[in-house]
Amino acid sequence: MTRVGPAYVARGALTALGVAAMGWGLRGIVVEADRVHPRSFGTWFVGALLVHDAVIAPLVFALAAYVLPRVRPPYRACVQAGLIVSGVLILISIPVVGGYGRRDDNTSTLPLDYGRNLVLLLVIVWLTTFAVVGWRLLHVHRTTPKRKST
Amino acid sequence: MVRPASQRLKDLVTTNPGGPFAEGAFTSRLHSRRTAAWLGMALGVTFGICFLTGLISHAIQMPPAWFTWPSRPVSLFRLTQGLHIATGLATFPILLAKLWTVYPHFWTWPAARGVAHALERAALFPLVAGSAFLLWSGLSNIGLWYPFAFFFPTAHYYAAWLTIGAMLVHIAAKAPVIREALSRRSSDLDEPAGDGLSRRGFLGTVAAAAGLITLVTAGQTVWPLRRLALLAPRRPDIGPQGFPVNKSAKSAKVLVTATSPLYALTITGAGATPVTLTLADLQSMEQVTETLPIACVEGWSTVQTWTGVRVRDLLDLAGAPRRAKVRVESLQVGGLYRTSVLNRKHARDAKTLLALRVNGEPLHLEHGYPLRLIGPNRPGVQQTKWVSSLVVLA
DSSP states (O other): OOOOOHHHHHHHHHHHHHHHHHHHHHHHHHHTHHHHOHHHHHHHHHHHHHIIIIIIHHHHHHHHHHHGGGSOHHHHHHHHHHHHHHHHHHHHTHHHHHTTTOBTTBTTSSOSOHHHHHHHHHHHHHHHHHHHHHHHHHHHHHHSOOOOOO | OOOOHHHHHHHHHHSOOOGGGSTTOOOOTTOOHHHHHHHHHHHHHHHHHHHHHHHHHHHHHSOOTTOOOOSOSTTHHHHHHHHHHHHHHHHHHHHHHHHHHHHHHHTOSSSOSSHHHHHHHHTHHHHHHHHHHHHHHHHHHHTTOOOSSSOHHHHHHHHHHHHHHHHHHHHHHHHHHHHHHHSTTOTTSSOOOOSSOOHHHHHHHHHHHHHHHHHHHGGGTSGGGGGGOTTOSOOTTOSGGGSOOSSOTTTTTOTTGGGOTTOEEEEEETTOOOEEEEHHHHHHSOOEEEEEEEEOTTSOEEEEEEEEEEHHHHHHHTTOOTTOEEEEEESOOSOTTSEEEEOHHHHHOTTOEEEEEETTEEOOGGGTTTOEEEOTTOBGGGSOSSEEEEEEEO
16 A cells, blocks of 8 residues: 655655646647647657667667677776767767758858767777776786686 | 467467567666666756756747846856757767666566556656657757758757656656665665676766767867867857858848948837938947857857947937837848847847947958847847847837
């Protein structure tokens, strides 16, 4: 049985507030349908979810399943970290590297060579990763505990 | 023995189909409630910041009757909008890490254990879809990339209400789990042994990714970091006369009208004596120099030194009422941002100028030649360029 205490009331109030906010959002989508274009909105709203759940997430799990067993255990953490940082950098640079927003009549939009910049950043990320791996390699006999037999 | 169809259907629904649904299909020790709770707390903070700063920006651009955005401090909007964009960008790794951490729950079997469980799971749809939509549409917008039919500000605004509402429902549903997971007595407190990232290492990596993204984009608004802004869609020091442009003169269709010798500024409207001023008239009036930022809703900003005529001097010249609002109109043909409104505080502020010059030179056509509005604490879209008239509103 659920006890009705202040925490329970607070959670109820928070739920009500959340439902009200969602209602306000839905109302706006209907009332300002001429700007929101509900069909386009719905496509991108559901599309964003599908791209994550059906593309990005499986890719991440597949990449991890392929790469990590090929890395010796003491260095897995470093490689994981390098992959995470690289993946996010690549994702957020898609619009600028693609240059879709560049305008011929406005040279101040997307003014940099973003492909080169992304490569430069990835090189820095992996140099750092390998530097940490190298450092661990030199110290591994002192820092790695004995393998457990499980 | 042949089982009845109803039994076979029941088996189909209740038998675990294996694969990702199987017990133990996801092996990483990082899929823990404590990891999820920490990332969730971080998302609560970043979504909160984005929501509040977004509400401010929306209220400035679509002001309700009770709302008057102040004209001071000069750089307040620059701060709130810069924070909105920087926080949104930094949220990418946090959201992805959170979704990865809880991804095994997506494959829960049975899919619903009852009505309450089904509702709780259904409420995740607007939360996850909304979060992903907000980050992606925002990223697309700052990159000036519009592959969608919806009008970005309105769609992003209402998606934010859906998402923040779903987030509150989610926090309420998960409060006991969060509390347990973050407590000192949590069953998750001691991590199982294993190789690969520990929880601390994982959270540290996510923080590092967020920090790196900030470092390589914040320079579009934080001047000292501009050379590090490797992935920012703008550089505050690149453009005509050394700073960026959003709407070009060509796209605004002002190439002829803005350079015409017949150019004149008109002041009309409620309670004002109509006044027409040529460029020479404007140049002969008292010139004022102010250092003010241009702060774009897309997150870049830059501070320049502007010289021109005070709007309030022009309003006084036309005898406009002191508490009147003023609509500033552009030569621009069409477009939602062809005009902007100065509320009474902005209209009377001594720093609100119709500028003729920037950094000592006449304005470049791309920056609004012959005359542009530049006022303190305003979004860039409301710093109307190629100004043709001031209309005093009743």
